[in-house]
Amino acid sequence: AQTVTQSQPEMSVQEAETVTLSCTYDTSESNYYLFWYKQPPSRQMILVIRQEAYKQQNATENRFSVNFQKAAKSFSLKISDSQLGDTAMYFCAFMKHVTQGAQKLVFGQGTRLTINP
């Protein structure tokens, strides 16, 4: 069974600093997707970034980038120039096919990130 582990329950940095959130996963599948979701206090689930396992190039979205190490099954999220609005829970998630094209997400336990002014 696939598992996703986020080893940092909480992190805190000063505004404008860079922060890296860790994620490891376990799977025997060869093709899959990995995601980082942000959940602010509003409870909304917001997609931050995604990575396809077949792509060697690390995904980037503005201030957000990932370090994808397929052999090590590691998928960390780096937030550069952090902003107060980045304060949220961050979830790492693994996507596998279920059936007929449906997609099942397996989530980690989350990391609570606080950006201090």
Add this chain to the structure above:
Amino acid sequence: NAGVTQTPKFRILKIGQSMTLQCTQDMNHNYMYWYRQDPGMGLKLIYYSVGAGITDKGEVPNGYNVSRSTTEDFPLRLELAAPSQTSVYFCASSTPGFGNSPLHFGNGTRLTVT
């Protein structure tokens, strides 16, 4: 577009009561999902549907039922509420396309069973 709409936003149930969590989407998505999020944890899949009339179990289906009579609606039914079902429930939808079609989430329903 409203996206994925969940009602109610909050609900308190007594043990043994039943209720239906409503979910509707206006994006004509084939696939719909129900997840639950326990305090301090990630989301876990309860049920999913690949189209009207087709549903299947996820990781944690016990104590729940679903139906999908239309493309738009995917209600989740709790028949005999238990304290272990205290959680935040998220509905989501997507189009076909492995990994290329991100899930669109509703804003969740916070359910407390006492």
